Amino acid sequence: MRDYYANHTVLVTGASSGIGREMALRLGRMGARLLLVARREDALHALAEECGSEAAVIAHDLGAPGAADALADRLRQSGERVDVLVNNAGFGFAGPFVAHAEGAVGMVDLNVRALTQLTARLLPAMVERGAGGVLNVASLGGFLPIPHFAVYGATKAYVLSFTEALHTELRGSGVHASALCPGPVATGFGGRSGLKDRYFDVGLPVGAVAEAGLKGLAANKARVVPGWSTKVAAFATRFAPSGFARRVGQKAVDVGR
Ligand SMILES: NC(=O)c1ccc[n+]([C@@H]2O[C@H](COP(=O)([O-])OP(=O)(O)OC[C@H]3O[C@@H](n4cnc5c(N)ncnc54)[C@H](OP(=O)(O)O)[C@@H]3O)[C@@H](O)[C@H]2O)c1
Numbered sequence: 001m002r003d004y005y006a007n008h009t010v011l012v013t014g015a016s017s018g019i020g021r022e023m024a025l026r027l028g029r030m031g032a033r034l035l036l037v038a039r040r041e042d043a044l045h046a047l048a049e050e051c052g053s054e055a056a057v058i059a060h061d062l063g064a065p066g067a068a069d070a071l072a073d074r075l076r077q078s079g080e081r082v083d084v085l086v087n088n089a090g091f092g093f094a095g096p097f098v099a100h101a102e103g104a105v106g107m108v109d110l111n112v113r114a115l116t117q118l119t120a121r122l123l124p125a126m127v128e129r130g131a132g133g134v135l136n137v138a139s140l141g142g143f144l145p146i147p148h149f150a151v152y153g154a155t156k157a158y159v160l161s162f163t164e165a166l167h168t169e170l171r172g173s174g175v176h177a178s179a180l181c182p183g184p185v186a187t188g189f190g191g192r193s194g195l196k197d198r199y200f201d202v203g204l205p206v207g208a209v210a211e212a213g214l215k216g217l218a219a220n221k222a223r224v225v226p227g228w229s230t231k232v233a234a235f236a237t238r239f240a241p242s243g244f245a246r247r248v249g250q251k252a253v254d255v256g257r
Contacts, residue, residue: 014089018187022210068117092152133176199256
């Protein structure tokens with residue numbers, strides 16, 4: 001996998017914490033040149049110091065309207081070429097839809113709109129060069145509708161479907177596309193989503209998830225599901241009657257709230 005990333009420019013969104021931060025650290029150790037994107041500039045600067053390779057900090061709110069286009073414009077104006085795009089920034093919020101309907105649209109703006117806009121702006125040049133890759137962070141939650149996590153699950157279903165379709169479209173182009181689908185991971189995600197910390201204790205360590213995602217993209221896997229229990233859960237969603245799957249999904253969220 002080192003050969004796939006070394007001496008290439010990798011843009012990581014949501015690099016200031018959690019899975020994105022762990023990916024950036026691993027990419028730095030493999031000799032990638034990093035473009036680190038998130039809102040918390042201090043955290044990005046601290047990470048850039050730790051990365052051990054060339055790393056540029058781009059403090060940017062990707063949830064704002066037109067934000068991903070503005071970022072792509074900024075990269076083009078500075079002559080920056082992106083070899084690999086990691087669309088990792090995202091958030092969820094647990095609870096009944098009607099209780100947080102307004103904020104829910106923000107999830108679509110970041111998890112779906114910004115991810116799609118950045119891919120739309122950066123992928124064509126990769127295809128022209130016949131090399132590169134897009135790693136989109138989806139979720140186990142993308143495999144089934146989840147009452148009380150309805151919009152989050154729907155955004156991740158979009159990411160999974162979009163990325164797998166893209167993977168097939170890109171066959172033979174030299175450009176990779178993979179969807180990373182983690183189960184619960186102990187990161188800042190829990191606090192922001194309104195789920196208790198202990199809900200995430202059962203999950204894989206964040207470093208293992210980051211590693212699996214980077215390996216999966218280098219190997220051009222359409223879908224990367226890290227960890228056996230997450231694989232079993234994802235597989236089970238294919239066969240479970242849909243009403244039963246929805247009830248289990250809701251139960252899983254409700255015990256964590
Ligand atoms: N943790 C889990 O259990 C889990 C499971 C499945 C999938 N995922 C997915 O994994 C991805 C990473 O999440 P994580 O678990 O690592 O959580 P995290 O620690 O909360 O990281 C989220 C990252 O996204 C960035 N971000 C949030 N809003 C942003 C915005 N408006 N503009 C730019 N950056 C923004 C955050 O940085 P700033 O706050 O500095 O902007 C942060 O770096 C997400 O897409 C999440 O849905 C997580």
